[in-house]
Amino acid sequence: MSRTRAEISHAAADAIERGGERLAGMHAVVGFDAFIDSIIHVVGTRRSMEMGGYDRITTIGEFASRAAAAAGKSTNLELVVLEERFGGNGPLMAGALGSLGAPVTYLGAVGEKGNPGVIHPAYREFAARCRMVIPLAPPALTDALEFDDGKIMLGKPANIQSVTWPLVVRTLGLDQVVRLVESSSLLGMVNWVMMAGLEGIWAGLCEEVFPRVADTRSKRIFIDLCDPAKRTDEDIRRAVELLGRMNERIPLMLGLNQAEAERLAAALGVDVFSGSGMGTQGSAVRSAAEAIRSRTGLEGVVIHPRRGAAAATSSGESAWFDGPFTRKPRLSTGAGDHFNAGFAAGWTLGLAIEECLAIGCASSGAYVRDAKSPDAGRLVEFLRALPPGEDR
DSSP: OOOOHHHHHHHHHHHHHHTHHHHHTOOEEEEEOOEEEEEEEEEEEESOSSTTOEEEOOOHHHHHHHHHTTTTSOOOOOEEEEEEEEEOHHHHHHHHHHHHTOOEEEEESOBOSSOTTSBOGGGHHHHHHSSEEEEOSOOEEEEEEEETTEEEEEEEOGGGGGOOHHHHHHHHOHHHHHHHHHHOSEEEEEOGGGOTTHHHHHHHIIIIIGGGOSOGGGSEEEEEOOOGGGSOHHHHHHHHHHHHHHHHHSOEEEEEOHHHHHHHHHHHTOOOOSSSOTTTOHHHHHHHHHHHHHHHTOSEEEEOOTTEEEEEETTSOEEEEEOOOOSSOSOOTTHHHHHHHHHHHHHHTTOOHHHHHHHHHHHHHHHHHHTSOOOHHHHHHHHHTOOOOSOO
C-alpha cells in the first residue's frame, strides 16, 4: 500500500533523527569547483536614489523582455549586489552536508588568488563546516540574478580550469587520494559542464584509484552535470560513458533538474518529453527518470523540477514526491545543491527512495525559506511540518 506524503516525510524525519550517529560516520568527499557568488537584484524602477529605493524585476520573462527591447538600440540595466557569499555547486553541496552533521572533506578551487594553497577568506565559514578543506586553485566568479521564478547565473569560470587530475595528484599524492576514497561513504563530484578537467579526474579515479580501494560497492557516488545546455551531444554522450565506467566500481546516482533532464534525454535519444506538463505531473517526471536510468545503465537517476522530485534505481524502485515549492524564496541560488545534499545523504544512509526524495526536497525547501543551510534539527522540524507546494 502506498504511503501518503505526510507519512513519507514523517518517516524521513524519524530516520534523520535516529540516524545522527550514522550521519556523523558518513564521510563525504566532495569536489571540485568553487565560485564567489554575487547575489543580485535587477532594478525595474527607481523610486528614489537611496540604496533600497527601487522595485526589482521579479520574473525572468520581464527581464528577457527588457533585454529584447534593446535590440538595435541599447539599454542600461542596474544591478544591486545584495551580498557576496561563497558559492559553487561543490561547496554548496558540501556545506549543506556539513550542516546536517556529516564529516566532509572538500577539494577544490577555494584558494586565495595569489596563494591558492591557502583558503580564500570567503570560504572560512564554509571550512568551519568541513572536517578538512584542501584548496587547489582560486575560485571563479558568478553574478547570480535572482527572480521570483528562478535565477540567471552569469558565470566566469576561468579560474577553475586549472583543477585537473595531475594537479590533484601533485597536491595530495596518489596514496592520499586512495586513502580519502577508502575512508569515504559518499563521493560528490559536480559541475562537469564548466570544468574541462573533471573528465580527467573521473578517468584518473577509475584507472588509478578505484582498483586500489576495497569494498567499493558499499560506497556511493553522486554526480550533477550542472546545466549541459551549451555542451554538444558528443560531449554529453562521452561524459555518460565515463559515468558508466565509475558506476561499474561504485553505485552512481545522476542528479538532474528539469532543463538538464530534457537536454540529456535529447542527447541520448530518449523520447520522454514530447508531451507537456513535465514540471507539474509527477508521473511524467517519474517516467523520465526511469527512461534515462534505463538508457544510461546507471544505478540511479533523480530529477528535481521546482515543484517536487522523482527518482528511479536499477532495482526497479521509482517514486515521485511533491515538494514544498514556494513562490517567494528568500534565496534560490543553491537550492538544487541543497536538494542534492539531502537526497545524497538519505541515499547513502540506505533509506527508501521516497524518503530520499523527501529529505532532498525538505533540505532545499528550508534553505530557500531561511537563506541558510538547515542543520539536522531544522531539517527534521521542516519534514514534520512539511508545507504544501504553492500554486498547485
